[in-house]
Amino acid sequence: MTDRRTAPPDSPDAPCPTVHAAAAAPDGLHRHRRRALAAGAAAALLATGLTGLVGGSAGAAQPAAAAAPGTPASALAADPDSPAWVGSWATAVYEAGTQEPAASGFEKQTLRQVTHLSIGGDQVRVRLTNAFGTQDLVVGTTSVAGHARAGGAATAGAPTRLTFNGKESVTIPPGAEAVSDPLAMTVLDDSDLVISTYLPQATGPATYRSSGWSTSYAADGDATRATGASRYEAIGASFYFLDGVDVYTRSSGAVVTFGDSITEGCCSASFVDQNVRYPDFLADRLTAQPQALKMGVLNAGISGNRLLADGAGANAMARFERDVLGQTGVRSVILLEGINDIGVTGGSLDPSQLIGVYRQFITRAHDAGLTVVGATLTPYKGAGYYSAAGERDRQAVNAWIRTSGEFDAVVDFDRVIRDPQDAARMLPVYDPGDHLHPNAAGYAAMGAAVRLAVLR
Numbered sequence: 001m002t003d004r005r006t007a008p009p010d011s012p013d014a015p016c017p018t019v020h021a022a023a024a025a026p027d028g029l030h031r032h033r034r035r036a037l038a039a040g041a042a043a044a045l046l047a048t049g050l051t052g053l054v055g056g057s058a059g060a061a062q063p064a065a066a067a068a069p070g071t072p073a074s075a076l077a078a079d080p081d082s083p084a085w086v087g088s089w090a091t092a093v094y095e096a097g098t099q100e101p102a103a104s105g106f107e108k109q110t111l112r113q114v115t116h117l118s119i120g121g122d123q124v125r126v127r128l129t130n131a132f133g134t135q136d137l138v139v140g141t142t143s144v145a146g147h148a149r150a151g152g153a154a155t156a157g158a159p160t161r162l163t164f165n166g167k168e169s170v171t172i173p174p175g176a177e178a179v180s181d182p183l184a185m186t187v188l189d190d191s192d193l194v195i196s197t198y199l200p201q202a203t204g205p206a207t208y209r210s211s212g213w214s215t216s217y218a219a220d221g222d223a224t225r226a227t228g229a230s231r232y233e234a235i236g237a238s239f240y241f242l243d244g245v246d247v248y249t250r251s252s253g254a255v256v257t258f259g260d261s262i263t264e265g266c267c268s269a270s271f272v273d274q275n276v277r278y279p280d281f282l283a284d285r286l287t288a289q290p291q292a293l294k295m296g297v298l299n300a301g302i303s304g305n306r307l308l309a310d311g312a313g314a315n316a317m318a319r320f321e322r323d324v325l326g327q328t329g330v331r332s333v334i335l336l337e338g339i340n341d342i343g344v345t346g347g348s349l350d351p352s353q354l355i356g357v358y359r360q361f362i363t364r365a366h367d368a369g370l371t372v373v374g375a376t377l378t379p380y381k382g383a384g385y386y387s388a389a390g391e392r393d394r395q396a397v398n399a400w401i402r403t404s405g406e407f408d409a410v411v412d413f414d415r416v417i418r419d420p421q422d423a424a425r426m427l428p429v430y431d432p433g434d435h436l437h438p439n440a441a442g443y444a445a446m447g448a449a450v451r452l453a454v455l456r
Contacts, residue, residue, distance in 0.1 A: 080292035086329035087254040088117040089245040090298035094313040095132035096205035105203035110223040118283035118297040120188040121247025129243040130172040132207040137172040140198040143224040147192035153217040153229035189287040196224040212239040252456040253331030254296035263301025266437045276440040281447025307357040332455045336375035347389020351396040374407035376414035381424035382435030409454040
């Protein structure tokens with residue numbers, strides 16, 4: 001695995017910012033900023049005629065209603081008028097590597113982590129994970145609460161403890177996940193849920209998500225019931241032993257946004273705690289729909305991830321089962337991945353190799369009754385691993401995505417953010433300077449380009 005601490009700054013394996021202190025703005029300010037960016041993006045798409053960039057294909061898979069974790073959509077009756085469990089927040093996890101504190105793990109400490117929900121509901125359950133652990137993970141107790149308007153580690157009201165099979169403590173074997181018992185708790189669309197987990201024994205290397213873009217905190221001892229922030233210290237912007245939050249509500253299910261750092265969100269420190277990635281803008285649009293048409297949005301991007309090789313997390317097909325099919329109530333998936341394969345290989349890759357993985361992805365998703373939306377690869381001229389040969393590969397792959405008819409629908413992210421004067425380069429207004437990852441305005445444009453009807 002590439003050492004993310006020493007990778008070039010514009011490499012997909014470069015480290016994401018580490019947050020040592022948090023000064024989060026109230027959630028309403030985040031929402032106001034996203035709405036302003038989204039309005040600007042929608043106006044830009046209208047002005048340039050780039051509306052309706054997602055189109056369906058004949059024979060599209062018919063998705064079904066939401067249900068319990070891992071239930072194939074094809075096994076369900078589509079009934080958005082009946083409440084069911086659906087994923088509201090998720091993250092893609094991997095093994096610890098050498099980055100601290102994940103490499104050493106935790107002992108007699110409480111982790112406090114802030115998850116930003118997409119869709120709300122009147123019951124919640126939390127999914128803890130030891131997927132890449134080397135020993136049993138002993139969880140002493142876990143609590144949930146709303147997030148204080150001032151942000152940081154403070155909660156809005158007293159935390160409520162969760163149970164697992166009726167008990168506060170749970171032991172999760174290596175490779176496994178534990179889903180909490182349902183908790184009657186009303187959570188709103190586009191809100192934060194604070195999850196505190198006490199780890200009484202040495203955990204060993206943590207199953208985690210390095211660049212979670214949300215400040216996490218740690219406290220000595222059991223601080224799961226603390227409402228204030230005084231016992232907690234910020235430990236970075238990663239998630240540990242946590243991979244999902246489900247809610248019970250009426251909806252049209254969930255959509256997984258699958259990809260690399262362009263989906264995960266990258267690479268400005270100003271993104272931390274702001275929720276300004278393209279899946280966040282997509283979630284805003286979906287949760288603005290009538291209740292039965294709302295969907296959860298589950299971000300399964302991993303910075304540096306590739307289709308054909310392990311490195312930053314397992315390769316795309318190896319993690320498909322856990323990060324797509326294992327999501328609660330999943331109905332559809334947007335696939336945006338392949339630029340790291342092209343960039344790292346410097347144009348020596350045969351585009352047919354990536355197309356072969358796309359076909360496998362489509363087949364496995366269709367077998368589970370999911371709709372698959374193919375996303376064109378975005379421009380990267382000027383990035384550290386750009387090459388003319390790689391650009392030819394990107395264009396060949398995008399031509400296949402647009403014209404093959406094998407995806408159920410296509411969203412042309414390339415067309416949305418490329419420079420009309422140089423199609424290999426990102427439009428300057430969307431380029432934060434690394435020439436690979438869009439800024440918040442670029443992510444807003446991407447989120448505005450998806451036609452919502454094809455996701456249900």
